Amino acid sequence: MSGYYIPSEGLQSFAQSLMAKMPVVAPVAKGKRFIFDQLGDVAELRLDYDTTVLPPKKVFFPPKQDLLEFDEGKATSCLDPQAKVLLGVHPYDIKAISMTDKLFSDNYADSNYLANREVAVIIGSNVQTPYERAFYGSIAQDLELVGHDAFLTKISDGYVLDVVTEKGEKLIADLGLADASAEQTSEAEGVNAKADEDCPVKLPFAAGDVSEKVRNSFKSEIWDELSKDCFSCGSCNLVCPTCYCFDVQDEWGLGASNGKRYRRWDGCLSSEFSEVSVQGGSENFRENRAERYRHRFMRKTAYLNDKLGAPACVGCGRCAGACTADIADPVNTITRIMES
Amino acid sequence: MCDGNNNVGQDGNILLPKEVEVVEAKKVTASETHFVLKMKNGDAMDYKPGQIVEAGVLGYGEVPLGFASSPTQTEKTGTFDLVVREVGKVTKALVSLQPGDTMTMRGPLGNGFPVEEFEGNDVLIVAGGIGLCPTRSMIKYILDKRDDFKKFTLFFGSRTPAEQLFVEDLDVWRGAEDVDYKEIVDNADENWKGKVGVITQLFKELDELNPETKVIICGPPIMYKFVIAELKGFDVPDENIFVDLERRMKCGVGKCGHCQINDKYVCMDGPVFRFSEIKDLEEAI
Amino acid sequence: MAKVRCAWFDFTSCEGCQIEMTNFGAPFLQLLDHVEIVEFREVMKETTDEPIDIAFIEGSFSREEDRARLESIRERAGVVIAFGACAATGGINALKNHMDMDDYKKCVYGDDSNMPHLDTQKAMPISAAIKVDMAINGCPMSRDEFVRIVTQVIHGTEKVYVPSYPVCVECKLRETVCRYEEGDHCLGPIALAGCGAPCPADGIPCEACRGMVVDANQESMEKVLQENGGMSEKRAKDKSRMFTANFRSDA
Known part of the structure; x- marks a missing residue:
């Protein structure tokens, strides 16, 4: 649609003017890492972040989300979408959001996600500092970058803001932003064109080959070896921008008859994930850690490819960094399997 | 397959249940309760044999259950049946419900048996233990529309005579001419005069089985591969074998991921699968 | 709804979990709408020999002569809840389990170590003596979890859902930066969750006070404590003696 120019020193006042309209969720520092958080002070905004601990899906699909409340046997839905700007989303996360959009809309549309998603305005941002474990430059390349409403690209003396949807246009219409010059626009295009080259880690295999080889390795003993140090903690699942599994629990409240039903992010690496209660105990459809570890890689590289048009991995590298035993890095695991 | 959001609650929330x-x-065994249910608030329950619901009690949760009644019954009486085996927190809350109480429900969900494909054919249903509940929906359907089907054979195996479900039905089927009913128990008691052993032994009593027969299998996970092996002996092709699978189906709508087998969600793409479609899927059988 | 009769009892413990109760704020006072306290020596002098709906038992089972009292509580209680780490897992008391009794008595009590009431056996969870229905875990027990579990029990829930996953999950859900990323160590990967992971959020490593998850990968933990946590092999191997001695493969 249209391109605008924001000088470097104008970024904070741009963010400030968005905050005047609605809450802005953006990357801020936390310890040695970054997280997406609601901006209180615009000075906290860190568009130079490498990656965040949790992906921005948490804005639409919170780690713990109430689904319904009940009292005296009557249940009511807890949908309560709050309009927000999600600012500074990296391209790999935009791709992941377009995947979860699809997964939550297909077949049975899940309004618990979609209602939050629909009221959010997403402003992407190019990667200024690549995360050391990231490999987005060599995966999900065929996947179109869609789902965001605008995109900020850092150029030498400021930012170019590309607005790509009406929702985006509406958000910034009254901000009085200057149009980007042809020169600025072309510099931004240059920055984005070579973004993937700066990605630190490369996955040197085509998605189709990976999918086939991983599937064919289902019965291989390599999974036992690869998962030997696995804690079944599910950190790789929880930090993944394309994971969307959840558990549902009911909880009574302190009143006589009230309570709620909520969902919480779950992960296929946890031992209780595939467990069902049966007479006299339980039956677990993926009892050992190798089976669960394998399931995750099957799901990331093969199972969802038809549905998504790409593997369910965007190369953010969060799982690699989140795994204490450092066995979750898709680049390492896929390479081991491809070479086996 | 699922036909969209035709059974969603308020706000289009697919996770918000309706009231039943x-x-x-009726407590039918030491651990199982047979419920006859009716939708409240003018809601309808239009289902196919083999479909499931997420049945629940607010404050405790939901569990996936297959319909134990035929839609032909529901058309007549407006009621439908579920059988709950008490195994955990939610099922304990369910079995404590009394007539007049409210159960919550989402559904029908899942695909159900391809009834039209069964019409005009011989049918064999192999049910183990609680596997008789979801298959009872199809059994009753066939018996209600008996002329639409050819030879109908039913195998039922349970651990002990005391654990046999639907004893009134079994009495009828034992003497019925429109179904060839055979039963077996793993462990007999002093009153049991029937056969003792595993369910696959019942195949030995079949003189013949038309390879065109449509077969349904539902029972404990261990049972499937042995029954399928027997069917191979009668040259029944994989396309004619339908398995009704159990998994941890938490959301029932293909989202939460717990029941996933390869690219299939048991709750949404199943729970009924044509064996030819899943035989190469690891972790399925 | 009739009020639920609750009583607290203590065995080998510091009674800190009961003290923790008295630090409670609003949610506990709200809980009192549903609960009648019939015995609780930290806050009242009355005791009871009558049936109890819920018995909260603090402390580990570390002396055979405690068995009879535990059994009598079990007999008159509808629900028995192991209250805090010692009761649920043996807790920190199990720290001595691999040692010789004369050694640990001398080490702790010096010249007084010959007093007869100091003779103990291995510190075990109370489930080693009686059937326990559920546990409110932690050192001290988690107040939030106490309110949550008791609220479910008074609504008749017999099997309250408690997580079986490790503390790492709860750190991720609240987006705590991992202790290992901050150059620290942590037992989170093998520690049973349910507490909400408050310690790592405050910059303190998890010590697994709630015990270990089922099937905890202890070998991998020892490796990580050395390679990422900078511990010596001996320290890494001994690390799990503090709160989780009864979960060790050599227990």
């Missing part, structure tokens, strides 16, 4: 009235609650 308990009409009858």
Whole structure:
């Protein structure tokens, strides 16, 4: 649609003017890492972040989300979408959001996600500092970058803001932003064109080959070896921008008859994930850690490819960094399997 | 397959259940309760044999259950049946419900048996233990529309005579001419005069089995591969074998991921699968 | 709804979990709408020999002569809840389990170590003596979890859902930066969750006070404590003696 120019020193006042309209969720520092958080002070905004601990899906699909409340046997839905700007989303996360959009809309549309998603305005941002474990430059390349409403690209003396949807246009219409010059626009295009080259880690295999080889390795003993140090903690699942599994629990409240039903992010690496209660105990459809570890890689590289048009991995590298035993890095695991 | 959001609650929330009235609650074995239910608030329950619901009690949760009644019954009486085996927190809350109480429900969900494909054919149903509940929906359907089907054979195996479900039905089927009913128990008691052993032994009593027969298998996970092996002996092709699978189906709508087998969600793409479609899927059988 | 009769009892413990109760704020006072306290020696002098709906038992089972009292509580209680780490897992008391009794008595009590009431056996969870229905875990027990579990029990829930996953999950859900990323160590990967992971959020490593998850990968933990946590092999191997001695493969 249209391109605008924001000088470097104008970024904070741009963010400030968005905050005047609605809450802005953006990357801020936390310890040695970054997280997406609601901006209180615009000075906290860190568009130079490498990656965040949790992906921005948490804005639409919170780690713990109430689904319904009940009292005296009557249940009511807890949908309560709050309009927000999600600012500074990296391209790999935009791709992941377009995947979860699809997964939550297909077949049975899940309004618990979609209602939050629909009221959010997403402003992407190019990667200024690549995360050391990231490999987005060599995966999900065929996947179109869609789902965001605008995109900020850092150029030498400021930012170019590309607005790509009406929702985006509406958000910034009254901000009085200057149009980007042809020169600025072309510099931004240059920055984005070579973004993937700066990605630190490369996955040197085509998605189709990976999918086939991983599937064919289902019965291989390599999974036992690869998962030997696995804690079944599910950190790789929880930090993944394309994971969307959840558990549902009911909880009574302190009143006589009230309570709620909520969902919480779950992960296929946890031992209780595939467990069902049966007479006299339980039956677990993926009892050992190798089976669960394998399931995750099957799901990331093969199972969802038809549905998504790409593997369910965007190369953010969060799982690699989140795994204490450092066995979750898709680049390492896929390479081991491809070479086996 | 699923036909969109035709059974969603308020706000289009697919995870918000509807209300169902308990009409009858009968404890049928030490751990199983047979419920006769009726939708409340003017809601309808239009289902196919083999489909499932997420049945629940607010404050405790939901569990996936297959319909134990035929839609032909529901058309007549407006009621439908579920059988709950008490195994955990939610099922304990469910079996404590009494007539007049409210159960919550989302559904029908899942695909159900391809009834039209069964019409005009011989049918064999192999049910183990609680596997008789979801298959009872199809059994009753066939018996209600008996002329639409050819030879109908039913195998039922349970651990002990005391654990046999639907004893009144079994009495009828034992003497019935429109179904060839055979049963077996793993462990007999002093009153049991029937056969003792595993369910696959019942195949030995079949003189023949038309390879065109449509077969349904539902029972404990261990049972499937042995029954399928027997069917191979009668040259029944994989396309004619339908398995009704159990998994941890938490959301029932293909989202939460717990029941996933390869690219299939048991709750949404199943729970009924044509064996030829899943035989190469690891972790399925 | 009739009020639920609750009583607290203590065995081998510091009674800190009961003290923790008295630090409670609003949610506990709200809980009192549903609960009648019939015995609780930290806050009242009355005791009871009558049936109890819920018995909260603090402390580990570390002396055979405690068995009879535990059994009598079990007999008159509808629900028995192991209250805090010692009761649920043996807790920190199990720290001595691999040692010789004369050694640990001398080490702790010096010249007084010959007093007869100091003779103990291995510190075990109370489930080693009686059937326990559920546990409110932690050192001290988690107040939030106490309110949550008791609220479910008074609504008749017999099997309250408690997580079986490790503390790492709860750190991720609240987006705590991992202790290992901050150059620290942590037992989170093998520690049973349910507490909400408050310690790592405050910059303190998890010590697994709630015990270990089922099937905890202890070998991998020892490796990580050395390679990422900078511990010596001996320290890494001994690390799990503090709160989780009864979960060790050599227990």
